[in-house]
Amino acid sequence: MSGEMIYPRGSGAYFEQLRALLPRGAAWICEAGTTLGKLLSGLAVELARIDARGIDLIEEADPRTxxxxxxxxxxxxxxxxxxxxxxxxxxxxxxxxxxxxxxTGGQTIAYFIDLAAKAGFLIEIDEHRPAVVGMACDAELYGEAWAFAWTVRVLPFNGTQQGELPVAVAEAGDPVGIPLRGWGALDLECLIGRARPAHTTVLFAYEVEPEPALWFDFTR
Structure with a gap:
C-alpha cells in the first residue's frame, strides 16, 4: 500500500510516541517519504534497538543464561x-x-564425595587418628600428625560408569616433575586439594582394578 510506513519490529510504537510529542500544524507532517517522517522513523528504530538490548541485559545478568x-x-x-x-x-x-x-564449600566427607562425583570420580574417604593406649594390637601406629591427615581412595569405574580408570606411565624424555605413574585424576587432586581444610593433609590412593565379585580358592 502506498503511503504506509513499514517499521522494524518494535519501532512502530516508538514512532507513534515521537509523533504524538510533535506540535500540531501543517508544518509537522510525518507521512511516509517526508523528511520529518524519515527522521522520526530513524529515531524510532534506534530507540527500539536500545529497548531490545535492555531486555537482553536481563538475560546477561544471570550466569545461567x-x-x-x-x-x-x-x-x-x-x-x-x-x-x-x-x-x-x-x-x-x-x-x-x-x-x-x-x-558454598564444606568440610564433611559427604561434601568431598559429591565434589568428586561432579568431576566424574567415585571415591571413599578414610580418616586417621594417632595411636593411643588401648587400641587394637593390629591397629596402625600413627603419630600425632596423622590427626590432621585423611586419605582419598579413588575407586575404579564399575559397569555403570564409562570405562576404566586410565593408567599413564612416565616415559623417557618427559619433563621433570611428571609422576612416574598417573591415573587421570589430576583434576580431582587439584579440586580436593584446593577445597580441603587448610590445617589438614590429604593423601590419594588409587585402586586400579575392582575387587572381584567371587573368589575361588584352588589350593584346597
Missing part, C-alpha cells in the same frame, strides 16, 4: 581454572560458572 557477557562472568569467577579446565560449549560454560558462583 549469559552469552555475550559470559567471558566477563568467567573472568570475575576465575574460570577456566587449573583444576576444571575449559568447557567446550556455551551451555557447559554456563553450568560451570553457576556451580562456581553458588558453591
Amino acid at each position: 549469559a552469552y555475550e557477557l559470559l567471558p566477563d562472568w568467567e573472568r570475575v569467577a576465575g574460570l577456566p581454572d587449573t583444576c576444571t579446565g575449559a568447557p567446550e560449549t556455551a551451555r557447559e560454560r554456563q553450568a560451570a560458572l553457576h556451580q562456581k558462583l553458588t558453591s
Whole structure:
C-alpha cells in the first residue's frame, strides 16, 4: 500500500510516541517519504534497538543464561581454572560458572564425595587418628600428625560408569616433575586439594582394578 510506513519490529510504537510529542500544524507532517517522517522513523528504530538490548541485559545478568557477557562472568569467577579446565560449549560454560558462583564449600566427607562425583570420580574417604593406649594390637601406629591427615581412595569405574580408570606411565624424555605413574585424576587432586581444610593433609590412593565379585580358592 502506498503511503504506509513499514517499521522494524518494535519501532512502530516508538514512532507513534515521537509523533504524538510533535506540535500540531501543517508544518509537522510525518507521512511516509517526508523528511520529518524519515527522521522520526530513524529515531524510532534506534530507540527500539536500545529497548531490545535492555531486555537482553536481563538475560546477561544471570550466569545461567549469559552469552555475550559470559567471558566477563568467567573472568570475575576465575574460570577456566587449573583444576576444571575449559568447557567446550556455551551451555557447559554456563553450568560451570553457576556451580562456581553458588558453591558454598564444606568440610564433611559427604561434601568431598559429591565434589568428586561432579568431576566424574567415585571415591571413599578414610580418616586417621594417632595411636593411643588401648587400641587394637593390629591397629596402625600413627603419630600425632596423622590427626590432621585423611586419605582419598579413588575407586575404579564399575559397569555403570564409562570405562576404566586410565593408567599413564612416565616415559623417557618427559619433563621433570611428571609422576612416574598417573591415573587421570589430576583434576580431582587439584579440586580436593584446593577445597580441603587448610590445617589438614590429604593423601590419594588409587585402586586400579575392582575387587572381584567371587573368589575361588584352588589350593584346597
